Amino acid sequence: MRTLQDTKRREILAAAAAVFADKGFHAALMDDVAARAGIGKGTIYRYFAGKQELFFSILDSAGEELQAALAAAGAAALAPDLKLKTMVAAMADVIARNQPLMRLLREIGHDELEKRHGRIREQNRAVVAQLAAVIAEGTRAGVFRRGDAKLRARLITVMTHAAFHHCKPVARRATIRSLNDFFFHGIAA
Amino acid sequence: MRTLQDTKRREILAAAAAVFADKGFHAALMDDVAARAGIGKGTIYRYFAGKQELFFSILDSAGEELQAALAAAGAAALAPDLKLKTMVAAMADVIARNQPLMRLLREIGHDELEKRHGRIREQNRAVVAQLAAVIAEGTRAGVFRRGDAKLRARLITVMTHAAFHHCKPVARRATIRSLNDFFFHGIAA
DNA sequence: ATAATGAAACTGACCAGTCAGTACCGTTAA
DNA sequence: TTAACGGTACTGACTGGTCAGTTTCATTAT
Numbered sequence: 370m371r372t373l374q375d376t377k378r379r380e381i382l383a384a385a386a387a388v389f390a391d392k393g394f395h396a397a398l399m400d401d402v403a404a405r406a407g408i409g410k411g412t413i414y415r416y417f418a419g420k421q422e423l424f425f426s427i428l429d430s431a432g433e434e435l436q437a438a439l440a441a442a443g444a445a446a447l448a449p450d451l452k453l454k455t456m457v458a459a460m461a462d463v464i465a466r467n468q469p470l471m472r473l474l475r476e477i478g479h480d481e482l483e484k485r486h487g488r489i490r491e492q493n494r495a496v497v498a499q500l501a502a503v504i505a506e507g508t509r510a511g512v513f514r515r516g517d518a519k520l521r522a523r524l525i526t527v528m529t530h531a532a533f534h535h536c537k538p539v540a541r542r543a544t545i546r547s548l549n550d551f552f553f554h555g556i557a558a
Numbered sequence: 559m560r561t562l563q564d565t566k567r568r569e570i571l572a573a574a575a576a577v578f579a580d581k582g583f584h585a586a587l588m589d590d591v592a593a594r595a596g597i598g599k600g601t602i603y604r605y606f607a608g609k610q611e612l613f614f615s616i617l618d619s620a621g622e623e624l625q626a627a628l629a630a631a632g633a634a635a636l637a638p639d640l641k642l643k644t645m646v647a648a649m650a651d652v653i654a655r656n657q658p659l660m661r662l663l664r665e666i667g668h669d670e671l672e673k674r675h676g677r678i679r680e681q682n683r684a685v686v687a688q689l690a691a692v693i694a695e696g697t698r699a700g701v702f703r704r705g706d707a708k709l710r711a712r713l714i715t716v717m718t719h720a721a722f723h724h725c726k727p728v729a730r731r732a733t734i735r736s737l738n739d740f741f742f743h744g745i746a747a
Numbered sequence: 748a749t750a751a752t753g754a755a756a757c758t759g760a761c762c763a764g765t766c767a768g769t770a771c772c773g774t775t776a777a
Numbered sequence: 778t779t780a781a782c783g784g785t786a787c788t789g790a791c792t793g794g795t796c797a798g799t800t801t802c803a804t805t806a807t
Contacts, residue, residue: 374786395584399763400789409788411765420763450746476665504745513745520736521745524717531716532709547709555744556693556702556710557639566752588797598753600799609797 378416381406386427390469394424394476424473425488431470432492438463439499449507454549456500457529461545465533472534497522525552567605570595575616579658583613583665613662614677620659621681627652628688638696643738645689646718650734654722661723686711714741 384406388397399420403410417423442459445452464471474489500522507513528551532544573595577586588609592599606612631648634641653660663678689711696702717740721733 377786398761403789410763411789412787414764415786507745512747514743514747516739516745517736520721520733521740523720524737524740527716527720528713531712544709547706548713550705551710551713551741551744553744553746554703555740555742556696556705557742558701558703563751587795592753596753598755599797600754600801601752603798604751 374416377408377412381408381413381416381423382427382430385423386470389424389427389473394420394473427470428473428489429492431467432489434467435460435463436492436495436499439496443499443503448512449503449510450512450553453500453503453507454553456503457525457549458545460496460526461529461533461541461548464529465541468533471530493526497526500525521552528552563605566597566601570597570602570605570612571616571619574612575659578613578616578662583609583662616659617662617678618681620656621678623656624649624652625681625684625688628685632688632692637701638692638699639701639742642689642692642696643742645692646714646738647734649685649715650718650722650730650737653718654730657722660719682715686715689714710741717741 381402385397385402388401388405391397392401399410399413402423403413406413413423417426438459439456442456443452445455447455497519501518504513504518504521508515508518529548532548533541570591574586574591577590577594580586581590588599588602591612592602595602602612606615627648628645631645632641634644636644686708690707693702693707693710697704697707718737721737722730
């Protein structure tokens with residue numbers, strides 16, 4: 370049965386996402402994932418080649434969601450400043466909803482994880498590029514001040530991540546507003 | 559010998575810092591540290607209780623340097639906006655110089671590392687608090703627009719970190735200028 | 748002398764990944 | 778009806794490698 374297998378695959382992914390989000394890559398055990406999914410450890414290996422593949426499958430899907438949300442927001446026919454605001458709101462939404470998963474991204478950067486998976490860097494670069502494009506567009510249109518669009522895009526991205534790493538889910542809307550306000554106008558009076 | 563022991567301790571710390579910075583906590587081996595320091599592995603355990611203590615000793619000192627730099631800059635008798643600029647420059651300088659070490663901070667957050675060492679969180683909180691104080695001061699003085707000082711401080715901190723995680727050392731001054739410009743005035747024209 | 752050290756061998760815990768065995772199920776044969 | 782069969786999914790005890798931390802000992806410095 371095609372569907373049944375797919376269901377189980379998803380269950381494993383969900384369990385793994387929970388465990389990884391809870392413990393991080395290194396501390397998460399395949400036994401934990403199996404226990405959480407309510408299956409035998411060996412079964413995981415029927416569906417995934419190993420711990421890393423499992424890990425990256427999760428990150429990939431989260432990254433894809435982020436990218437898709439940005440692309441959707443970026444496709445709107447709006448003035449650059451409004452478009453940027455929309456994109457940030459969309460990005461913040463995905464990030465806030467997947468907060469525990471997004472934290473996993475931090476764990477990548479050192480050790481072999483990074484080398485094996487240029488894909489995540491690529492996704493990140495794509496996200497930054499989408500923002501940068503709108504910023505550049507706005508700069509050309511005179512809506513934004515001149516400056517390094519890519520650096521700004523990167524800063525906006527990390528700000529958004531950072532804002533939701535620490536904040537209570539309650540304050541989501543307010544935080545998004547603060548974010549947009551902050552990087553549109555800065556703090557100067 | 560007090561001084562000699564201290565010297566060796568420092569050598570071990572330096573070697574460990576290099577290895578950790580290069581490989582991250584999990585991938586770094588005590589054997590690597592010993593080899594890099596040119597000493598026997600057993601000797602490390604004469605100076606440090608274990609891998610974690612070694613790791614945190616390094617992070618602590620980096621965190622202290624950051625905090626000290628901020629405090630020094632914050633102590634200047636300047637107008638809030640100038641003071642903030644100075645603080646950011648100081649912070650950026652420390653971060654840029656210790657970039658590989660600062661990256662290690664990312665690895666903390668999950669697993670048992672976090673629980674055992676609230677100290678690093680505390681240091682981070684102190685850094686944010688120092689910035690927030692200046693921002694609040696500036697807001698009261700009417701130099702800065704109203705807004706959540708702590709959130710802004712946090713955003714400035716992560717922006718600064720992020721800016722130097724990715725940037726070439728060459729562009730340090732320019733990056734600091736961009737940073738200050740960005741969070742003082744934002745991108746709006 | 749004796750204290751500290753480098754080198755190297757060793758121990759034990761830990762854990763990803765394996766695989767021999769089991770359970771389940773649809774199909775065919777008696 | 779039901780027994781036997783084959784295929785497939787599943788299980789969890791087990792294996793093998795890794796590595797933190799310990800111990801030992803010959804060497805060096807004090």
